[in-house]
Amino acid sequence: MYRTKEQRQSDRRTEILDAAQRCFARSGFHQASMQEICAEAGMSPGNLYRYFPSKEALIAGISERNRAEAAASFAKVDSAPDFFEGLAGLARHHLVDRSDVEVGLCAEIMSESRRNPEIARLYQDIEHDIKNRIAAMLRLAVERGEVRADLDVEAAATVLMVLGDGMSWRRSVEPGFDAERVLPLILKMVHCLLAKSADSPADCASRCGEGER
Amino acid sequence: MYRTKEQRQSDRRTEILDAAQRCFARSGFHQASMQEICAEAGMSPGNLYRYFPSKEALIAGISERNRAEAAASFAKVDSAPDFFEGLAGLARHHLVDRSDVEVGLCAEIMSESRRNPEIARLYQDIEHDIKNRIAAMLRLAVERGEVRADLDVEAAATVLMVLGDGMSWRRSVEPGFDAERVLPLILKMVHCLLAKSADSPADCASRCGEGER
């Protein structure tokens, strides 16, 4: 009975977050009205406010919920047999496979964090976390000798995030953007940036140009 | 007197656009109220509406105004003695030298175009124009033998825009983002993507790593 009550509350909360996520991705954070979210969640405003104290709390809840999920995908790279293959998998997962809803939502959170300090702090926490994971991933690959030793790891991590953001935005802003077509070029560039200079361009092409899919 | 009148009207319009640009960059398109823009322009709402029929018209005006300016910077690359130096200059101009106001404004237009069809059409026109210019620039470089002949020019142009968007967003979203530090890595990657495979990595480093600034 304790269990059931808390369980129910938690379920209700995730239902609401799901509905809000769809609305935000579809209409944007400001454009999506509480009424719209309530309708999507099949619930009255008064009731929704019993679960979340404000509209901001909805975004915060969504961001928080996605943090763990995002973080998990980095672990895979470290345990992949070949670093660049692992990275390619990560890239595909983040740049191509993600649903339009997720991409749109990400865009929405980014632009909201430009002016909403509350969201900005939350978002920057997550970004910082992700950047650290990328940097750690790169350092591990350096130790393993898969990546050039003289790399500016911090800057390289930033570059990878730049690529991620750029791809994400093009996807959400350019209709008919073909991530699939661009990905090989991206991977090639990244390989060039990270790989030891001894690795030949031919090797680069064979590893990045094809190799997955 | 004909001249003066039209001149005055035009001046007023650019003044208003300047003010609106500052407001939008600072507060965002939706957050910036007409009152705020009026205050910034030193003008009453009623009067401002004599020059622009709506808030949307302000964004449209700003976008339109920046199109030519943006386009002009591409001509420089074509006339540069070395393609990659020209490209590096363009990159520096777009990724590092741009003012925070411009970057913020760009972010604002992008996110607004995600949900405002009117703005979306305008923005996509401009983006399309820019992409064509980049592609043309690349094709010219291919003809000159400065860039590898087997390049997927369309995809490469998209990649360059991805990089531009990514850098722009990181600048406007990550406090303390150091574009200067990241730029060499970006240029190196781009060189790797575009240059003929005959060009050695050493050549790449000397051309991209330093060379300007």
Place this chain on the structure above:
DNA sequence: CTATTGAGAGCGAACGTTCATTCTCAGAAT
């Protein structure tokens, strides 16, 4: 040179709407 006039420039209060949030109250569960 002065007076008249009329259109453009400008103001700021007011309007109508939208929206997040709160209030009130009724039914269900315990």
Place this chain on the structure above:
DNA sequence: ATTCTGAGAATGAACGTTCGCTCTCAATAG
């Protein structure tokens, strides 16, 4: 009987836009 859950109308602030008014000033008439 009391607490939990829910609905939906009410509230009040904020916003884009409009409206009616005043002021400025150059052109013309006297």
